[in-house]
Every structure is written in structure tokens, then in C-alpha cells.
Amino acid sequence: MKIEKRLLHSQFQDWLNLQVARHLEAQAAKFRAPSSADRSEPIQIKAHTTDADMVHA
Structure with missing residues (x-):
């Protein structure tokens, strides 16, 4: 019985452990850097200088 x-x-x-590993892999995939083809400008x-307190994008 103990062996069982x-x-x-x-x-x-x-x-x-397999479930945790799958979950962590899915989370890591979200944080991976995108490939150079996926990067946008x-x-x-x-x-x-006229309005130095303002920053424009």
C-alpha cells in the first residue's frame, strides 16, 4: 500500500510540474523580445524650446 x-x-x-512548466513557458513567451521583423519604427x-515644460511625441 505504501508503494502505491x-x-x-x-x-x-x-x-x-508539467502543468507549472507549461504555464511558465506561456508567461515567458509574452515577455520575449520580438524578432527584428516584428519590430516597428x-x-x-x-x-x-518655446515650451520646454512640454514634451511632444
Whole structure:
């Protein structure tokens, strides 16, 4: 009986670890840097001297 409980516990831990790994991989995919083909043109920010307290994009 103890061996069966350990086997079941081990199988559950393996399944749970797989679920966590899949979740973390999905989260990491959201934060990966886009490839150079996916990058859009950068925004240029300029401060005008006439209204120095204002920043225009």
C-alpha cells in the first residue's frame, strides 16, 4: 500500500510540474523580445524650446 501511495504521489508531482512548466513557458513567451521583423519604427520624442515644460511625441 505504501508503494502505491508513493507511486501515485510521484505521478501527481510529475503532472503538476508539467502543468507549472507549461504555464511558465506561456508567461515567458509574452515577455520575449520580438524578432527584428516584428519590430516597428521607434518613437522619436522631442522637447520644444518655446515650451520646454512640454514634451511632444
